[in-house]
Amino acid sequence: GSADLECDVLVLGGGPGGYSAAFRAADLGLKVVLVERYAQLGGVCLNVGCIPSKALLHVAAVMDEVSHMADLGVDFGAPTVNVDKLRGHKEKVIAKLTGGLGQMAKMRKVTIVRGYGAFVGANHLEVEETTGTGQDKTGSKKVVAFKKAIIAAGSQAVRLPFMPDDPRVVDSTGALALQGVPQKMLIVGGGIIGLEMGTVYSTLGARLDVVEMMDGLMQGADRDLVKVWEKMNKHRFDNILLKTKTVGAQATPEGIQVQFEGLDGTKSEGTYDLVLQAVGRTPNGKKIAADKAGVSVTDRGFINVDIQMRTNVPHIFAIGDIVGQPMLAHKAVHEAHVAAEVIAGELQGNKELASAAFNARVIPSVAYTDPEVAWVGLTEDQAKQQGIKVKKGLFPWAASGRAIANGRDEGVTKLLFDDSPEAGSGDGHAGRGHGKILGGGMVGTHAGDMIGEIALAIEMGADAVDIGKTIHPHPTLGESIGMAAEVAHGSCTDVP
Ligand code: FAD
Numbered sequence: 003g004s005a006d007l008e009c010d011v012l013v014l015g016g017g018p019g020g021y022s023a024a025f026r027a028a029d030l031g032l033k034v035v036l037v038e039r040y041a042q043l044g045g046v047c048l049n050v051g052c053i054p055s056k057a058l059l060h061v062a063a064v065m066d067e068v069s070h071m072a073d074l075g076v077d078f079g080a081p082t083v084n085v086d087k088l089r090g091h092k093e094k095v096i097a098k099l100t101g102g103l104g105q106m107a108k109m110r111k112v113t114i115v116r117g118y119g120a121f122v123g124a125n126h127l128e129v130e131e132t133t134g135t136g137q138d139k140t141g142s143k144k145v146v147a148f149k150k151a152i153i154a155a156g157s158q159a160v161r162l163p164f165m166p167d168d169p170r171v172v173d174s175t176g177a178l179a180l181q182g183v184p185q186k187m188l189i190v191g192g193g194i195i196g197l198e199m200g201t202v203y204s205t206l207g208a209r210l211d212v213v214e215m216m217d218g219l220m221q222g223a224d225r226d227l228v229k230v231w232e233k234m235n236k237h238r239f240d241n242i243l244l245k246t247k248t249v250g251a252q253a254t255p256e257g258i259q260v261q262f263e264g265l266d267g268t269k270s271e272g273t274y275d276l277v278l279q280a281v282g283r284t285p286n287g288k289k290i291a292a293d294k295a296g297v298s299v300t301d302r303g304f305i306n307v308d309i310q311m312r313t314n315v316p317h318i319f320a321i322g323d324i325v326g327q328p329m330l331a332h333k334a335v336h337e338a339h340v341a342a343e344v345i346a347g348e349l350q351g352n353k354e355l356a357s358a359a360f361n362a363r364v365i366p367s368v369a370y371t372d373p374e375v376a377w378v379g380l381t382e383d384q385a386k387q388q389g390i391k392v393k394k395g396l397f398p399w400a401a402s403g404r405a406i407a408n409g410r411d412e413g414v415t416k417l418l419f420d421d422s423p424e425a426g427s428g429d430g431h432a433g434r435g436h437g438k439i440l441g442g443g444m445v446g447t448h449a450g451d452m453i454g455e456i457a458l459a460i461e462m463g464a465d466a467v468d469i470g471k472t473i474h475p476h477p478t479l480g481e482s483i484g485m486a487a488e489v490a491h492g493s494c495t496d497v498p
Pocket of ligand 1 (some may be wrong): 014015016017018019020037038039040044045046047048050051052053055117118119120154155156157174175195286289290321322323324329330331332333334370
């Protein structure tokens, strides 16, 4: 049929996945149309995710650090918090980054169509124009014809069905809006997002309860690391309810009343000024009329793809949160580059580009709490479950000169190396092999900034000697990675 716009590649969604795909495709010489319902690019990550949360967490970390300074001889006194100004700082950070993305799109001649997109065929998408800061539809429609498409429509927070519709019940977006600081706050879900927001609110003065169905907070992270985090964060919580379900909630004038039920049947209840639902995110796969293009969507709303990010329809690709876990921005960006390269390769007859594939061995995770917890690859529990024998290298930061000088020596760096005899000598690159690093993690200040080195070591198939013999600058926190490797290798020196 007729179309208002034509392009080589249509990108649906302007988050980290979408804009990265659009930029790479444009850089490779393709005509790109990017469809986004919101006024700014950046998606969840820049507008209501990674970036605003880190803007607030930075402030919280400084406040926490300053509160320890009296012990070191400098007393800043009690802080006064201007929430409006703090919110303003966060807004400025978002505006700067999303504005930058707009500029980059213009420079690359990526056509941005503002509106809500839905497929109307295998090569056509209909966009209903949206206005304002939200997604109010104007009724005006445009059809974009495309040769290839990349779906990057992302995800949204899961809502518990029994939660009352009340301004005191929020998801992460509502929590980031920072309307004020509650006295008593409940975090439903002890994962990264919940604990990060809890850190911000508790540093600003809120008392926290957290409720988690599993038997520990921060699932996915190594328990040795989480233990340290828990010890350092105990003071924030009145109650940590584990193996407990949230089963009901009512809005009352006194607060949101919430009922809990332990897996052992124990019932309890609490009343809160603010309830944060952080129980996971659900992909937007069912909201884009994917079936009109023949693209299969799972019951849960995910779109399955191969390692080239291709859906069941060969000229339509999908990337980011919508294709599955882990729902992280850095994963979306790498997937985006793969999809854009494969498409450019196919349209331009470039075999090398056309054979691009997503084959990252590991994807790091970071909880930007205080202290930070960062991990990548296998944890000790996972290795055990998979029957892999490991050699551990544990380096407590109590032996790190820099950590002690910083007054923050609670940290731990932990590396795991393959110690199973059947692993063989490995294939020299990113394969299993006796002695090779399988995973690692750290808890401590700036852990997130250092985890990339462990990810690199895993990608390169490094062993303990490679890491231990790599000269790390002294005195740094990153040195702890080299030291942990030496511990595993049994050649630990005593460099504090
Ligand atoms: P999204 O960012 O969800 O973008 C999808 C875009 O598509 C949105 O802009 C949406 O408006 C648009 N869209 C959807 N459907 C349509 C449609 N039909 N028509 C038009 N437009 C549409 N990840 C990290 O790596 N590090 C972090 O520190 C981190 N912190 C986070 C903190 C919070 C509070 C949250 C909620 C998430 C955080 N994440 C973090 C996760 C990260 O935000 C996501 O993994 C990332 O944004 C996914 O990118 P995406 O491009 O797949 O989708």
